[in-house]
Amino acid sequence: MPESMEISDAAKSGDGSVNNVGIKMTGKFKCPDCSQKFDSVKAKELHWKFIHDPTRHQED
Ligand SMILES: [Zn+2]
Structure with missing residues (x-):
């Protein structure tokens, strides 16, 4: 269960708000x-x- 490990770790190191659990700050x-933050412009653009x-629901 690596995912639950990550979540509990994020909860401990986060700002304590449930909303921010799992979101990199x-x-x-x-x-x-x-309010999400990213280590690179590319990661931010992918998220966005x-x-x-x-337009992402439209077919190209
Ligand atoms: Zn966003």
Whole structure:
């Protein structure tokens, strides 16, 4: 159960808020549309496309 290990570790090292469990709070690149942070622009863009991009449901 490596996932439960990660979650409990994140809960311990996080800011204590349930909302932030599992969300990285230490990255340099903050998503403009939510409070998640990422270690690289690419990670941030991937997150944004996956979570926030309004066009992602359309077929190209
Ligand atoms: Zn976001």
